[in-house]
Amino acid sequence: MGVGEGRLYLYDVEAVKVRVLDLSGRLLASYPLPLLEGEDRMSLVELLPVGRVLYAVRRGSSRIHRISLDTGEALPPLEVYAPVRGLALWRRTP
Numbered sequence: 380m381g382v383g384e385g386r387l388y389l390y391d392v393e394a395v396k397v398r399v400l401d402l403s404g405r406l407l408a409s410y411p412l413p414l415l416e417g418e419d420r421m422s423l424v425e426l427l428p429v430g431r432v433l434y435a436v437r438r439g440s441s442r443i444h445r446i447s448l449d450t451g452e453a454l455p456p457l458e459v460y461a462p463v464r465g466l467a468l469w470r471r472t473p
Contacts, residue, residue: 381426381433388433390424397426397435397446410451413444425466436463 381388387400390412399408412435414420422437432454433446439462445454 381428383428386428388426388428390426390435392421395420397424397433408451410446411453412446413453413456415442415456418442425463427466434466436466438462438464 385402386407387402389398389400390396391398391409394409395412395414397410397412398406399410400406410433412424418437418440420437422439425436425438427434428448431448433448435444435446436442441459441462443457443459443463443466445456446452447454
């Protein structure tokens with residue numbers, strides 16, 4: 380699950396989609412989450428909205444998926460050097 384800008388982001392494992400809800404629970408959008416070779420669709424998914432991009436990673440995967448929140452299209456995934464166990468955003472202020 381992820382939260383940002385008054386929206387909830389949930390992974391629907393059966394449909395292999397990210398569901399976007401408002402804070403009252405109303406469905407706003409659904410985005411397919413690509414399933415790449417070697418990924419388990421039943422894995423827990425970490426979701427992190429940053430600006431107009433949703434970052435999504437299946438725990439244990441070495442790929443971070445990116446979805447445009449403007450179009451719902453999948454952007455090229457980010458390859459990382461080790462399996463991901465969690466996803467967080469740290470902002471440094473001057």
